[in-house]
Amino acid sequence: MIRRFFSVGRWVEERAGLGEAITPVMEHPVPRRTASFWYTFGSATLALFMLQIVTGICLAFVYVPSADKAYESLLYLNYEAPFGWFLRALHFWGSNAMVAVMTLHMIQVFLWGAHKYPREMTWVVGVLLFVCTLGMAFTGQLMRWDQDAYWGLGIGASIASRTPFIGQSVVQLILGGPIIAGRTLSRVFTAHVFLIPGILIALVGLHLWLVVRLGVNEWPMPGRLVDRETYKQRYAEEVHRDGVPFFPDVVRKDMIACGVVILLVMLCAAIFGPFGPHGVPDPTIIDTAPKPDFYFLALFALFALLPPWTETVLLLVGPPIAIVLLLAVPFLAGTGEKSWKRRPVAVLGVVLIVLPVTTLAGLGIFVPWSPVMEAWRGAPTPTQYVRGRTPLELQGALVIQNKQCRNCHALGGEGGKRGPALEGVGTRQTRDQLIRQVLQGGGNMPAYGKNLSPAEVNAVVAFMQTLRPANEPPARTAVPAAR
């Protein structure tokens, strides 16, 4: 039986010659120290991409890319199709992992100086792969066709509408019509299933070809500078002197990394299950707080925190500049030191990108700038703030609830974070200052002058003056010292 198998193999090989073509590629020598777990992020990303292709094709067997049926088909996948829920979960967790591992790959490659001569083009193709992957992530989350997807498209259209002169045309090009509807989903589907994957597969092929042609980046040694004149010869000598075949010497750790990543994705999928779909995509249900998946949380947070006058410019110009800068990296610093130990600016650059992005993403989870829409009727007034209060002050506490103040101002830790918490407000502002703030607003607070009667203002301010720690006096107007 085994002999028969091998003879069939020989027969195929004699005609196709695939082994003859692939063997030298697989066994090409690479520097010994590249057999490191640090060098496995790229393979792991590729493994995740293959997982996405396989699970994506499975989902396409059932998914209906039609605005009136997409949501139902996802529910069918979740609850009825055999393994449907697991495949959706794998595709979701696989996409998260792919963005995450690809980012690690990019950071590692940059810190190890692998973008330098002669591997500039490998980096450029990698940046394009990164952009395409983010495109897949965005279109993928839109194909969930739930409330988040619907309003996410609204956000995309709003950003596009800020394009000077042709804003409206760009919006309609994205939406495929005047509104977010069936034609929009068809476009998103085409992009996610045909356009971007086609580009991705072609670029992955080119990326791998370049890796094999130019060789795996040697382990950077502090003090060993990259010089266009000598680099290739020195690399060839090193590989010749101290190289090991990629297969099987190096591939072992790659295989372990790929296996671990895939198993982790499977574990996440099995434990946490598929993500959504959340609310039905009905635009008339407006009680919703749309939020993007994690890879766009940082951007989402930025939209809330940027000064409004910078927004249009930064939204439109920022991403292209970021991409161009990434593409330009190997041309700005294509030679010289490779080791991150002697590249403080490079390390600082990574830190200065990673820290704000993760901080913004963290803020995006807690959305301190969003009003808590149900706080006014759902969050209780802490008992210590009503005990022993006069009827007027109690009336004020009621006004605070009824007029939605709690949506932006927390009390006892519950409520919005858009405005300052009301604890201790009595020590910060005098009665006159409180009245002015309530009536005229300002500093991100709307003016309540028209919407509160004088009696209500009086009550609210009386209540707020009681909000101060025991033994702390209320705020008072500064009086110039007598000479």
Add this chain to the structure above:
Amino acid sequence: MCAGHEPSPSPQKPSSRRGFLFKIGLALNVLGAALVGIPVLGFILAPMRRLGGQSWIRLGPVASFPAGETRLATYENPDSMHWDGATAKTACWVRHVPDGRLQIFAVNCTHLGCPVRWFAQSRLFMCPCHGGVYYEDGARASGPPPRGLFEYEAEVRNGEVWVRGGQLPTLAGPV
């Protein structure tokens, strides 16, 4: 490859003929690609050119929008497909000012298009995404929005409220 032609006495002739055929072939293919490109690009870019898709839509009797109140109304989009499902619908806020005037606002926040909610007690619209707030007349109150709410044209005909809508309002196409 014909090895027998190698010592050809007049190598110019066949090579110029081959060159001519090559050029013809190239031209034919460029022409073909260009001709195929016209419908392909035209098809993909077609939605860009269909501007001004607004039309008058009936929202319902005036009596269902009591004076002094702001209520959510919905309508079916005139330019919709059979397969649009619920997304063919659009919501808007109808404000019946006590003096009898009607104001109809898009639900979309002018910042990034999220749906704003009306709070009758504080007479404010609040956006759940980035905290934009608007007054009852649609004017910007606070937060990141660059302008007040998008306001549709509205009319009362024979006791019915009509709105001129049908297009996602954005900063570039504010209804």
